[in-house]
Amino acid sequence: xxxxxxxxxxxxxxxxxxxxxxxxxxxxxxxxxxxxxxxxxxxxxxxxxxxxxxxxxxxxxxxxxxxxxxxxxxxxxxxxxxxxxxxxxxxxxxxxxxxxxxxxxxxxxxxxxxxxxxxxxxxxxxxxxxxxxxxxxxxxxxxxxxxxxxxxxxxxxxxxxxxxxxxxxxxxxxxxxxxxxxxxxxxxxxxxxxxxxxxxxxxxxxxxxxxxxx
Numbered sequence: 001x002x003x004x005x006x007x008x009x010x011x012x013x014x015x016x017x018x019x020x021x022x023x024x025x026x027x028x029x030x031x032x033x034x035x036x037x038x039x040x041x042x043x044x045x046x047x048x049x050x051x052x053x054x055x056x057x058x059x060x061x062x063x064x065x066x067x068x069x070x071x072x073x074x075x076x077x078x079x080x081x082x083x084x085x086x087x088x089x090x091x092x093x094x095x096x097x098x099x100x101x102x103x104x105x106x107x108x109x110x111x112x113x114x115x116x117x118x119x120x121x122x123x124x125x126x127x128x129x130x131x132x133x134x135x136x137x138x139x140x141x142x143x144x145x146x147x148x149x150x151x152x153x154x155x156x157x158x159x160x161x162x163x164x165x166x167x168x169x170x171x172x173x174x175x176x177x178x179x180x181x182x183x184x185x186x187x188x189x190x191x192x193x194x195x196x197x198x199x200x201x202x203x204x205x206x207x208x209x210x211x212x213x214x
Contacts, residue, residue, distance in 0.1 A: 039053075
């Protein structure tokens with residue numbers, strides 16, 4: 001048997017203006033623009049979950065799964081003094097992709113209460129985020145545990161009518177190959193180490209809205 005427990009809210013909760021489900025409508029980098037990748041960021045009082053599906057990718061195939069991006073963890077907001085924008089840092093507790101060489105952090109500016117502009121702190125990019133209606137609460141961040149209270153590797157994050165459930169499988173940091181290169185992608189790792197596919201592709205992420213088909 002398993003049960004759900006609430007994840008702890010950090011000592012410094014994320015301000016209410018950031019909470020909800022945000023859909024990315026634009027990514028601008030020196031390499032070009034992206035308006036077709038399906039990107040959703042679900043933010044609770046302290047925990048976040050993120051899922052990114054490139055256009056044309058089938059998440060139910062091994063090749064498609066290797067191209068997904070998805071992660072969850074703790075969000076911290078800092079700065080915002082003397083006219084400087086706030087900095088949002090996403091501290092990842094679990095990630096589909098290999099570990100990054102730089103922190104995931106962005107300067108954040110609200111154009112409107114439901115439209116947010118993010119620019120990179122450690123990389124050159126601009127992202128436009130728009131909050132989805134019906135995602136303004138209530139919020140929950142949950143972990144599944146077994147009869148002994150041990151984590152099962154399953155999390156659920158809720159914001160209003162939306163929920164993102166994540167099954168991290170049995171993967172650990174030790175499962176990445178010892179010859180992992182800085183900022184290498186999962187697809188690149190599997191090209192060199194196809195035998196690792198059963199472990200590295202053992203995950204599930206699903207974003208659903210109330211009323212969606214099962």
